[in-house]
Amino acid sequence: MSENAISALPGAVSEGFVRVTEAGPCGMITLRGEMARLAFALAPLGLDIPGTRAVTQAGDKVLAWMSPDELLLMLPYDEAPGTARALQDALRGDFATIANVSDARAVFTLHGAHARDVLAKLCPVDFGMLAQGQIRRTRAGQVAAAIWVSGEDEMRVICFRSVAQYMFDLLTIAALPGSEPALYS
Amino acid sequence: MLLLTCPCCGVSAEETEFAPGGEAHLRRFGPGSSDREFESYMFQRKNPRGVHFERWRHAYGCGKWFLAARCTTTLEVFATYPAQTPEPSAELIAKIREKRPDWEGTQ
Numbered sequence: 349m350s351e352n353a354i355s356a357l358p359g360a361v362s363e364g365f366v367r368v369t370e371a372g373p374c375g376m377i378t379l380r381g382e383m384a385r386l387a388f389a390l391a392p393l394g395l396d397i398p399g400t401r402a403v404t405q406a407g408d409k410v411l412a413w414m415s416p417d418e419l420l421l422m423l424p425y426d427e428a429p430g431t432a433r434a435l436q437d438a439l440r441g442d443f444a445t446i447a448n449v450s451d452a453r454a455v456f457t458l459h460g461a462h463a464r465d466v467l468a469k470l471c472p473v474d475f476g477m478l479a480q481g482q483i484r485r486t487r488a489g490q491v492a493a494a495i496w497v498s499g500e501d502e503m504r505v506i507c508f509r510s511v512a513q514y515m516f517d518l519l520t521i522a523a524l525p526g527s528e529p530a531l532y533s
Numbered sequence: 534m535l536l537l538t539c540p541c542c543g544v545s546a547e548e549t550e551f552a553p554g555g556e557a558h559l560r561r562f563g564p565g566s567s568d569r570e571f572e573s574y575m576f577q578r579k580n581p582r583g584v585h586f587e588r589w590r591h592a593y594g595c596g597k598w599f600l601a602a603r604c605t606t607t608l609e610v611f612a613t614y615p616a617q618t619p620e621p622s623a624e625l626i627a628k629i630r631e632k633r634p635d636w637e638g639t640q
């Protein structure tokens with residue numbers, strides 16, 4: 349880890365009918381393997397294993413279900429390397445993969461009551477079905493994205509770092525004032 | 534629009550979230566097979582107007598492969614089921630027969 353790590357688009361903000369901000373450096377660890385073994389390794393962190401397409405939270409740590417054999421642990425950036433090492437030690441000898449992917453991803457936060465409307469323009473998803481505590485992996489425009497409802501009137505979008513500028517432009521344009529589809533809320 | 538339900542993550546989405554993988558339930562002919570068998574395994578694919586068994590991957594979602602039985606003319610999906618299924622179940626075939634009485638079967 350570098351002492352002066354920077355996120356994909358530091359400080360990027362756009363104001364439309366939804367406020368789009370780049371979330372800054374976020375720690376992310378991807379865990380792949382048999383769920384029961386991953387649960388064993390994650391037990392010391394106090395996180396429950398999320399059900400299908402769900403998200404669980406404990407303090408500043410968030411655990412998201414990504415596929416039947418994959419979880420994503422989101423935590424403060426500085427804690428990621430140490431936690432990844434601890435998880436690796438816990439799963440030594442198991443058929444599992446732990447990778448610190450903090451610098452491979454970009455995270456955007458959408459603030460506002462109409463965050464779902466912005467995403468509805470970009471994704472083939474009915475966001476009315478996406479409740480708080482659920483995650484949905486899909487595409488936004490032409491790139492892969494993982495979207496979850498992180499709070500009241502707040503949604504988060506995770507994408508690959510290489511497409512961060514594309515994603516930011518996409519969200520900015522979809523949130524232009526006057527273009528509200530008013531599908532939700 | 535083709536709507537598929539991924540049996541691995543339970544998401545129902547339209548086809549742009551998935552990647553097609555061609556015909557399902559192929560039997561592999563490898564070393565020791567005749568040239569004719571190998572050619573048919575390698576190149577000969579069904580292209581029916583009607584019931585078709587296909588492989589799909591939830592490319593933008595959970596990333597898993599699965600199988601789907603659908604109608605190529607109406608885009609009706611009869612079922613989606615795990616990729617670890619060597620051949621369509623009798624239950625599924627009965628269901629398709631009920632909906633398409635003139636279907637000639639899997640052969």
